[in-house]
Amino acid sequence: MAASPVRGRIPRHSLLSLLRCALESVDGRRAVRAALIGERGAATRRRAFAIGKAAAAMWLGARDALAGALEGGLVITTAGDDAVLEAARAAGAEVLTAAHPLPDTRSLAAGRRLLEGLATLPEEVEPLWLISGGASSLAEVPRVGVTLDQLRAVAAQGLATGVPIAELNRRRAALSALKGGGLTRALAGRRALALFISDVPGDDPSVIGSGLLAPVTGDRIERRIVATLADALRAVAAAAAVEAPLAALAVHVEPDRLAGEAGPAGERLGRTLCAASPGLYVLGGETTVTLPAAPGRGGRNQHLALAAARELSGRAGVALLACGTDGIDGASGDAGALVDGGTWQRILDAGIDPARALERADAGTALEAAGDLVHTGPTGTNVGDIVICLKLC
Numbered sequence: 001m002a003a004s005p006v007r008g009r010i011p012r013h014s015l016l017s018l019l020r021c022a023l024e025s026v027d028g029r030r031a032v033r034a035a036l037i038g039e040r041g042a043a044t045r046r047r048a049f050a051i052g053k054a055a056a057a058m059w060l061g062a063r064d065a066l067a068g069a070l071e072g073g074l075v076i077t078t079a080g081d082d083a084v085l086e087a088a089r090a091a092g093a094e095v096l097t098a099a100h101p102l103p104d105t106r107s108l109a110a111g112r113r114l115l116e117g118l119a120t121l122p123e124e125v126e127p128l129w130l131i132s133g134g135a136s137s138l139a140e141v142p143r144v145g146v147t148l149d150q151l152r153a154v155a156a157q158g159l160a161t162g163v164p165i166a167e168l169n170r171r172r173a174a175l176s177a178l179k180g181g182g183l184t185r186a187l188a189g190r191r192a193l194a195l196f197i198s199d200v201p202g203d204d205p206s207v208i209g210s211g212l213l214a215p216v217t218g219d220r221i222e223r224r225i226v227a228t229l230a231d232a233l234r235a236v237a238a239a240a241a242v243e244a245p246l247a248a249l250a251v252h253v254e255p256d257r258l259a260g261e262a263g264p265a266g267e268r269l270g271r272t273l274c275a276a277s278p279g280l281y282v283l284g285g286e287t288t289v290t291l292p293a294a295p296g297r298g299g300r301n302q303h304l305a306l307a308a309a310r311e312l313s314g315r316a317g318v319a320l321l322a323c324g325t326d327g328i329d330g331a332s333g334d335a336g337a338l339v340d341g342g343t344w345q346r347i348l349d350a351g352i353d354p355a356r357a358l359e360r361a362d363a364g365t366a367l368e369a370a371g372d373l374v375h376t377g378p379t380g381t382n383v384g385d386i387v388i389c390l391k392l393c
Contacts, residue, residue, distance in 0.1 A: 296362025299330020
């Protein structure tokens with residue numbers, strides 16, 4: 001996990017350590033293994049179908065827990081951690097990669113393969129579904145008369161205009177034969193177990209992955225949520241209690257989820273932090289960014305962090321870390337950013353106008369110049385975004 005070194009009194013390494021603890025607490029492999037380990041000796045034979053950004057890690061967790069009772073399966077995910085993908089293949093999974101956040105022809109092929117795998121599953125083998133965020137674009141079967149271009153246009157328009165994820169998933173489901181309970185209907189009443197890593201408000205299986213396995217009349221699916229944003233935030237608070245030099249600070253886990261436009265949200269957080277009592281403030285959710293015609297580099301976490309940096313500018317003892325738990329922030333290879341009271345000036349010193357960068361949705365370029373980007377690489381999870389705010393004095 002790379003970022004710039006400690007500056008002044010800000011223990012940047014400690015904030016990054018808290019992020020690592022959060023990611024470990026909701027790791028897909030660990031969460032699924034813990035959920036299934038008690039079933040190792042069960043006679044039920046299962047085949048695992050994993051879809052989403054955390055699919056490969058979740059499939060490996062099922063393999064860890066069920067051993068020989070797991071008879072292969074299918075992993076549909078993004079290209080990313082080659083070692084994890086290869087480990088899943090070596091353990092017996094068929095691995096397909098497709099596009100995110102917009103579906104492509106590989107997504108259509110993955111959707112067809114998913115239905116083929118279900119149709120040819122022996123009656124005595126129970127399907128195990130492993131669903132995480134990102135599934136919406138990775139596996140798709142359009143409704144009759146709907147084209148790939150239409151699917152892409154709906155997703156692109158929603159992302160560019162900052163449509164909340166629940167509404168975007170509703171629009172996707174209207175065009176899809178898989179979403180909105182379509183996969184549940186394809187099971188035709190067959191018994192199944194479904195484990196979810198949630199990246200949506202309310203942790204509702206009807207929304208996760210655009211509701212691939214949303215409940216329908218007569219289904220026999222047991223649904224369990226195995227990792228959530230709340231789990232990650234609690235892990236940050238627990239780690240902060242023993243992380244020097246943060247252990248002496250009060251820790252506040254904010255109950256309200258981040259939402260709305262990233263720029264105004266970052267400004268509000270920055271102002272609130274400047275006025276707050278010393279402590280560590282932990283919150284999460286997902287903001288949005290309404291993109292200009294020709295956006296630059298970055299994502300919602302970088303945009304939020306840069307907007308906050310303007311409010312923190314010139315102040316000592318304040319910092320804000322904003323990262324996506326999937327390790328991907330927008331169309332970039334970075335997870336987010338860690339800014340402090342010197343960030344804004346460092347960007348100016350590098351010859352970049354940070355205010356203009358915000359206008360152009362080019363926060364990544366500005367934050368790279370400041371040395372404030374955070375890179376985690378693939379994380380094996382996806383529960384939304386985490387923001388950790390620090391006030392030392």
